[in-house]
Amino acid sequence: MKSHADFYEQVWEVVRQIPEGRVTSYGAIARFLGAAGSSRLVGYAMNASHTATPAVPAHRVVNRNGLLTGRHHFGDPDFMQQRLEAEGVVVIDLQVRDFGEKFWSPEELLEAV
DNA sequence: AAGGTGACAGTTT
DNA sequence: TAAACTGCCACCT
Numbered sequence: 001m002k003s004h005a006d007f008y009e010q011v012w013e014v015v016r017q018i019p020e021g022r023v024t025s026y027g028a029i030a031r032f033l034g035a036a037g038s039s040r041l042v043g044y045a046m047n048a049s050h051t052a053t054p055a056v057p058a059h060r061v062v063n064r065n066g067l068l069t070g071r072h073h074f075g076d077p078d079f080m081q082q083r084l085e086a087e088g089v090v091v092i093d094l095q096v097r098d099f100g101e102k103f104w105s106p107e108e109l110l111e112a113v
Numbered sequence: 114a115a116g117g118t119g120a121c122a123g124t125t126t
Numbered sequence: 127t128a129a130a131c132t133g134c135c136a137c138c139t
Contacts, residue, residue, distance in 0.1 A: 043120040070120030
């Protein structure tokens with residue numbers, strides 16, 4: 001049987017698979033887990049990701065516009081952007097440039113391997 | 114126990 | 127085109 005706690009772990013599992021220099025959206029993850037429409041839950045899972053081990057690269061998850069909406073939930077509001085730029089993701093005005101190219105869909109997990 | 118909140122997203126004005 | 131409204135569901139007070 002699955003519980004809501006498992007949903008969190010599944011979200012974290014997916015986020016851990018995001019390659020460096022790539023980003024994805026809350027909605028994409030929610031849809032991949034069969035929880036389409038519940039993208040808010042993904043955000044909530046991210047909020048609790050600080051307790052997850054191994055660590056979850058939450059900075060690679062942005063909203064559908066490529067906007068760094070969750071930056072305020074990191075210790076430093078700039079940490080998220082700095083981390084992304086360190087991976088080669090250009091962020092302009094809190095938004096990922098070339099979001100269409102940087103975007104990574106969890107569905108790629110099925111193709112890879 | 115009940116109501117309000119939110120790291121979103123899709124639809125409608 | 128941009129702004130506002132509604133749906134979604136678990137968590138917090």
